[in-house]
Amino acid sequence: MPFETSELYKRYMINLRMPESVDLKPSKEAEALAKKLSESLKIKFDLIITDSEIRSASKNIEISDAGMVDPMSRHYMPGEDKVASFVHAYAKSAIVIRVPDKQKASLNLLSVNHSPLPIFISMAVGDNASLELSEYYFSASKEQSVVAPLHELSAGKNSKVELNILHDENGMTDVGNLCKGRIGERAEVRVNMAYIGGGHTRSRANFTAAEHGKIQVSEVAFGSDGQKFDMATNVTNEKPYSIGRVDSGAVMSGKSLCVLKGFAKIVEGARGVGSQVNQHGLLLDPESRIEALPDMSIDYSNEVSASHSAGTAPISNDVLFYMTSRGIPEDEARRLYIIGFLSKYLTNISNVKAKEVIVSVLLEKLNKKTFGMVPNTDIEKFWLVQKA
């Protein structure tokens, strides 16, 4: 059964609110903000996307007309998913990242948009190559918009890929993030996604691992003020000795809602594989809701290791008692506990700067209860940053 035709999943699917008209108009605000962020985050951005242009400063990145990308080479087909259809209909540009065999690339993408952003991001990582791509999505205004990046990854044999994605758009923005990838033989892919802003977020990730291939997805949503998150991640152990793991976490407050759908599939004949789906939620008030729907399908195999877990709870009084018994005030204890919970989903990020930006945005939201605005922070102040 196709993933989203199941009645169970349909019941929890959040519809994205598409703007009545899509107007790709350039804005000076986006340009100014991109400039400011480039300076304040102290990160060299290889790809900057604003309303007016997409500019690249890397030989690994090619920007082409979306219509020029061969439809047959795409992993996502029109009609396969509502966001994919939206991207196919409206995307003007395609970003193609190529890392040839045995080459390494570490790239940073900054998107600061005011207008709707439907965009293809295709990653072709060669055999024995490595790619580290960190993507940061912010809004340049408080106006309604849609940000829909569609990622297609092809990871060659023995390759290593780390994809870090941060979404902190304004509350009027609908975020539709799609990731689809094939993990080659003995390749290792880590995908880390943090959803902090956006009024409605719909995330779909779908990865297939070949023999001895390893895919590890960590995703976290931190919601407040009625934000809604619909996150579905699907990993398939297609070949023997492959490893698939999905860790999903959610912290919700202020009538927010998060639905976590994790699905692991072990294909017939894929012996000796490992598969895990873990989903955990933290409710900060009784009016918020987290639905965890872990699911597994093991077609046939007698040599697999497969497990799933799910749990949602408020912060327990015993935890607070333990922490406050050391003199820590209750508010600070709650804060520490929430940071600790969220940080579990960031441990796979090896890029220190990417981790710092995500942590700083999470802290900004936790401390100031705001989201969707650019973090007014100097990440060098954080003790986690390793000084040279």
Added chain:
Amino acid sequence: MKLEIKNLHVFIEDKEVIKGLDLAMNEGEFHVLMGPNGSGKTSLSKAIMGHPAYLIKEGDILVDGKSIKDLSTDKIAKLGLFLGFQNPIEVDGLGVINFLNTARGAVSKDNAPFKDFLNEVKSNAESLKIKEDLVNRSLNFGFSGGEKKKVEVLQMAMLKPKIAILDEPDSGLDVDAIKLVAAKINEIRKNTKAGILLITHYSRILKYMEPEYVHIMHDGKITREGGKDLIEEIESKGYKA
């Protein structure tokens, strides 16, 4: 510091777990509280530290003559009271160092540089034979029972309380670890002049320590009091004698 418990009656919902208990101790003194399972030892420790589920319906708990029964747990800790937990709570994602550093800032005016603080943690951890990687991990998460107990003593060493209530610091420890933990508690007491109220079922850890006052608790009350000789009597005749 003087801790006084006067005619204390504590309830968990409608069940009375402490039924008119009196006890007094001063900073620097070493008291032992013994008693069979279910006698109310852990309930007493939690009530002293202000656990919200333990309701004081009668009597009082005083620190230096002032009631603390309406204080929040963090404020009680800031006065200089410390509770070493029988079952330390696991907090996944919160590092031991981060937790200890936050607690240090909360209970003391210790402004020592972070590097000095880390060296002190390392030194205390070494003397407790706590594996180096343990302090870099999440608080108590995935620790063995023995490791959790050692980390409780490590916290006591770092936070330097005036009076420490240690709830079964010996349970789950092997003989060598018991000696190690006992030696560390003795060292902390000697260096900081802390008062100790050690809660235990068994006398085994007390072979390596020199308690001055022994209290036997039964059914929510202190039923006998004496010196170290009382421990030997309990050891040979049991609590029912």
